[in-house]
Amino acid sequence: MPQETIxxxxxxxxxxxGDSSNGLWRALKACKKANYNALFMPEIAYARINSQKxxxxxxxxxxxxxxxxxxxxxxxxxxxxxxxxPNYFSNPENIMKAVYSKNLDNGAGIMPDKEFQKxxxxxxxxxxxxxxxxxxxxxxxxxxxxxxxxxxxxxxPFLGGxxxxxxxxxxxxxxxxxxxxxxxxxxxxxxxxLGRLLSVGNYLQYFNHGNLDFxxxxxxxxxxxxxxxxxxxxxxxxxxxSDILKYSKDFVPKAAREAYEAGLKARLRK
Numbered sequence: 214m215p216q217e218t219i220x221x222x223x224x225x226x227x228x229x230x231g232d233s234s235n236g237l238w239r240a241l242k243a244c245k246k247a248n249y250n251a252l253f254m255p256e257i258a259y260a261r262i263n264s265q266k267x268x269x270x271x272x273x274x275x276x277x278x279x280x281x282x283x284x285x286x287x288x289x290x291x292x293x294x295x296x297x298x299p300n301y302f303s304n305p306e307n308i309m310k311a312v313y314s315k316n317l318d319n320g321a322g323i324m325p326d327k328e329f330q331k332x333x334x335x336x337x338x339x340x341x342x343x344x345x346x347x348x349x350x351x352x353x354x355x356x357x358x359x360x361x362x363x364x365x366x367x368x369x370p371f372l373g374g375x376x377x378x379x380x381x382x383x384x385x386x387x388x389x390x391x392x393x394x395x396x397x398x399x400x401x402x403x404x405x406x407l408g409r410l411l412s413v414g415n416y417l418q419y420f421n422h423g424n425l426d427f428x429x430x431x432x433x434x435x436x437x438x439x440x441x442x443x444x445x446x447x448x449x450x451x452x453x454x455s456d457i458l459k460y461s462k463d464f465v466p467k468a469a470r471e472a473y474e475a476g477l478k479a480r481l482r483k
Contacts, residue, residue, distance in 0.1 A: 225436045225437060225438045226244075226249060226438075227437075228241070228243050228436075229432070229433065230243065230433050230434075232432060237432065238305040238306075238309045240433030241303075241433060247437065248439065249440065250438055251278050252277060252436045253279045254371065255297050255372060256277075258372045258413070262380045266387065266388045271388050274412060275436055276411075276433055277412065281400075281408065281411060282296065282324055282332065282406050282407065282408040283398075283399075283401050284324070292344065292345065293344045293349050296332050297341070300328065300332060302324065302408050307322075318400070318407055323404055323407060324405065325405075328406075329405075329406035339373070342369075344367070345366075350399055352367070354395070354397045355395070357394070358393075362393050363378060365395045367397055368395060394414070
């Protein structure tokens with residue numbers, strides 16, 4: 214199984230398994246076995262934002278343990294959760310169980326209700342987002358211009374917040390052009406809450422890298438970072454461009470800020 218280093222922005226390792234039946238959960242399991250934590254979607258987005266156009270992180274698609282889960286609250290209200298925290302399906306053993314027990318519905322895995330309700334309680338608008346099901350169901354699906362994509366109700370929770378989404382879409386345009394795909398599934402089911410791992414593509418689509426029907430059956434590719442000495446969460450090693458500009462605002466004279474920002478962007482984003 215190739216495991217490649219991604220030197221830009223993060224000190225990470227690529228875990229890939231090309232098995233068309235079991236690659237996804239096996240790649241995630243290999244990541245955990247090596248004592249690495251797979252990056253969640255906001256961290257992958259962050260890495261791309263701050264990486265050069267020809268960096269591997271832009272050239273390949275990547276899965277993440279972030280999930281989109283559709284289900285009902287205890288009051289029976291249908292909602293869709295986007296969670297960038299450890300969850301039922303960030304455990305590769307649970308993905309494996311779903312595959313072998315055929316506990317899938319149109320490619321989505323069934324999440325136990327107690328796990329779904331647990332995610333609802335974690336809603337904070339930073340790591341866990343709860344979106345109205347009907348708002349998503351009635352939204353458009355497919356290709357968008359980058360400008361329109363920000364208005365789609367999936368984009369901001371998918372990427373982990375508005376500021377990151379704006380920065381990602383801007384960088385996507387610089388790398389790929391003005392078109393981007395936003396793929397929306399209607400996963401409301403009487404079988405229970407249905408979950409899908411979030412992935413980022415290497416061209417238009419940033420959801421399920423073009424394989425929209427089989428979430429847990431297919432090859433897998435994750436980026437992992439070493440678990441800290443005390444089991445710390447994955448750590449991004451570089452500040453974003455926006456962080457640098459905000460920090461330097463009080464130190465760079467107003468008259469020089471425009472030239473400073475242009476020079477910094479040119480240096481970081483060649």
